[in-house]
Amino acid sequence: EVDSFKGDVTFSNVNFAYEDGKPILKNISFQAKAGEKIALVGPTGSGKTTIINLLMRFYNIDSGDIKIDGRTIQDYQISKLREKIAIVLQDTFLFSGTIMENIRYGRLEATDEEVIAAAKMASAHRFIKHLPARYETLITSGGSSLSQGQRQLLAIARAILADSDILILDEATSSIDTRTEIEIQQGLNRLSEGRTSFVIAHRLKTIENADRILVINQGELIESGTHEEL
C-alpha cells in the first residue's frame, strides 16, 4: 500500500445509478492533476455530490473507471483511500467533547501543540480563545452551541491536522458573518494549498479562483475549463 497520494484524479466514462436504477451520472470523464483546485458547479440534483460519493467509494460505479495516481480506486484498501481524502462539509460532524478532542479527531496521535497550530492555520484560534474554557470548552453533540461558521472553522482545523492529499469541500450556502467568512476563506486557502481539491462551489469567487470548473447538468459534464474559457 502507498503511504501518500500525489493526488492525480481521473474519471473515465463513469456511469452510475443508485439502487432505484435511474441513471444519475452519464459518461463522466475529467482529469484533475495533483494540486489543482476543481470547482464543481451545477443545479441542485445534477450529480455533484454523487461524484464525490463515488470518489470516496461510498458506492461502486456501474461502468467506467476512477483512478487516483494512475491506479483504479478499487485496488486501494478502502480505509487507506478515505484516510487520504479529507472532507469539509457544510455541516460538519462534531461530537460531544472538548474543542481540543474535536479537532484532534483529524489525527488522533496529535499533540496539544499540533492541534493548536492547526487551529491557528485554520483561523479558528481567534474564536476559540474567546470561549470560556478555550480549547477545553465542551461542545454538545452536533455543535449546536457554535455558529455554523465556527463549526466550519473547526472542520478546517481538523482537516489541516489530518494532512490529507485530496480535499473535498462543500461550500456553505447559509449566511455567515463577514469576519467569520473571511476567516473561513483564509483557512480554506491554507488547507487547499498543494492539495488536489474538489469544491462544490456556491460562490462566484471560488469559481473564479479554481484551476478548472466542471459544469454538471442532469448527470452530464456539459462544460469544463477555466473561468476565462467558459
Ligand code: ATP
Ligand atoms: P445539490 O446541489 O442539491 O447537493 P447535487 O448536484 O449534489 O445536488 P446529488 O446529490 O449528486 O446532486 O443528486 C443527484 C441525483 O441523485 C438527484 O436526482 C438525487 O435525487 C439522486 N440521489 C442522490 N442520492 C440518492 C440515493 N441515495 N438514492 C437514490 N437517488 C439519489
